Amino acid sequence: MKYISTRGGIAPLSFRDAVMMGLATDGGLLLPESIPAISRETLAAWQKLSYQELAFAIISIYADDIPPADLKALIDRSYATFTHPDITPVVAKNGVEILELFHGPTLAFKDVALQLLGNLFEYLLKESGKKLNIIGATSGDTGSAAIHGVRGKENINIFILHPLGKTSPIQAMQMTTVTDPNVHNIAARGTFDDCQNIVKTLFNDLAFKEEYSLGAVNSINWARVLAQVVYYFYAWFRVADQGKKKVVFSVPTGNFGDIFAGYVAKLMGLPIDKLLLATNENNILSRFINDGDYSLGHVVPTVSPSMDIQLASNFERYLYYLYDQDPARVRNAFAELARDGRISFSKNEMDRVRAEFLSLSVNQQETLDIIARFHKETGYLLDPHTAVGVKAALDLTGPDQQAICLATAHPAKFGEAVTRATGQDPPFPPSLVGIDKLPSRCETMDADLEQIKQFVKEKVKAR
Template structure:
């Protein structure tokens, strides 16, 4: 399996090189040349596999230059850090199927991909005799998951930018209390979009990228999307009855990475009726689906900060397929976006979008009310991001089709929102006990490319 860029100007490369490249050298995002199509007999054969076995079968289709034994070992090592035997279990509450993605080291869905990617990076660097300086931006959960994926690993340095004061307190502490010498946290005075734009700019500075061997852990790295594809299959196999019937996945998303993994699973042949794209007030993606309006706006702080994003980096991957795999059209759209402030779509293109997606923007009042009412009805506590997905599913999925809502984080990471909703703090997992008393380390900088570039140059090794 070879990989190409959405911008169309790189020579196709293998999986290992795609992982190490991160962002394509032409500024695009990497995608497989083809997405494998699965028949019903394959899906039935996968139905009873363990999570690790299923991950191996899915990833093997895309990582064809990895020795099977090595890939299996990396998968087994990565998911040994999870606290639930099923890795991503599904629970049913009041007719809603909740896919719990928060049983990893940092209690968020990002662990599913970043535990694997951290081990994969270490493996590839050792194989090549190389070092890497990982640079990433986070709206909350990616940063801690990436840090926990590579802390203390050989030949890896990591720099994570987060918007100062715009994550939850626990999200910030999960990053800044990791004191391993290879971990560098940067709190930027700005928004997540500022952080993400700086990271993309650094990767597009090819001499800088090459000199400091930059690596990507954000969902611009294809390996992250691939790891997330697995749990769509796993959840489907535990919910669909009869086998072969369709389901709806409700995905709270801001950067389009998690829902794009579901789109890949659907293209592979998973019986998905619709992908429900659930957003908060930062609703550029919901406006795209419901109104055909992909126009940039200002970021609004909310109780679901991991979705406080306007410019969704993984959206480019979907546009590549929406534009019939025409890289020239992709280049044209993104070249005009900074000045035009929007991307326009034809009626035929929007008809295709609505054949795949439905969407709902859920505001803060609705989010808090959903946490409250769902707890009153079921005794189950939702985090605010998951509540966005549950509210959207309850409103839009009314025809009896099973709705699988992705629970993207543990509620204890967003205790302030939970207290507003139910009147008490959610129980804390052991990994969060006493986190406020731990020593922390973080560099506060302006959201300025040159300042952050200079900091990386100073600390890189």
């Protein structure tokens, strides 16, 4: 399997090289040259597999340059850190199936990918004898999951930027209380989009990227998306045999990464009827699907901060397929975005989009209301991001469809919103007990490219 860029400016890469490159050197995102179609017979065989076995079956198709025994060991080690034997269990509540993705070390769906990516990085660096300096931006969960994926690992430093005061307190503490020497937290005065733009600019500075051996953990790294494809298959297998209804997935998303993994699963042949894209007030993706309006706006702070994003970085991967895998059209679209602050689409393109996706924008009050209502009716606590997805499922799912809602984080990570909605504090899982008493380390600075660049240089040279 070879990997190419959405912008067409690189020679095909192996999986190993794609993982280490992260962002393509032409500024695009990496994708496999082709998405393999899975037969009905293979789907039937996969239905009987454990999560780890299924992960190996799917990932080995795309990571064919890693010896099978090594890949299996990496997968088993990655998911040994999860507290539920099913890794991503599915629970039925009020006619909605909840796919719980929060049983990893940092209680968020990002652990599913980042535990694996951390082990992949360590494995590849050990073989090559090289060092890696990971640079990432986070709106909340990616940062802590990435840090916990690589903390203490040999030959790796990690630098994570988060917007100062714009994550939940628990999210911030999960990052800043990890004080391993190879971990560097930066609280930037600005928005997540400011942080993400700095990271992308650093990666596009090819001389700097090469000199300081930069690596990516954000969902611009293909391995992140690949690991997330697995749980769409796993959940579908647990729900599809319960009746004759068509399966839809409701996905709360701001960066288009998690829902793009579902789109890949569908391209592979998983019988997903629709992908329901759920956003909060930062609804550039909902405006795109519902109105054909992909135009930049201002970030609005909400109780679901991981979706407080305007520029969805993984959207470029979807555009590549919408544009019939034409890199020139992708390049032109992003030139238009840079020039005009928007991308325009034809009626035919929007018809194709709506054949695959439905979308709903859920405001803050609606989010709190659904947390309260769902808890009253079922006793089940939703975090505010999952609540956005549940609201979309309840509003958009037809009578002949069965919705699977992705539960992207444990409610305790957003206790203030949950308490505000229900009047009850969510129970604290053991991993969070006493976190506010731990020592912490974090640098606060402006969202300034040169300042952050200098910080990276100094820390890399110091080690």
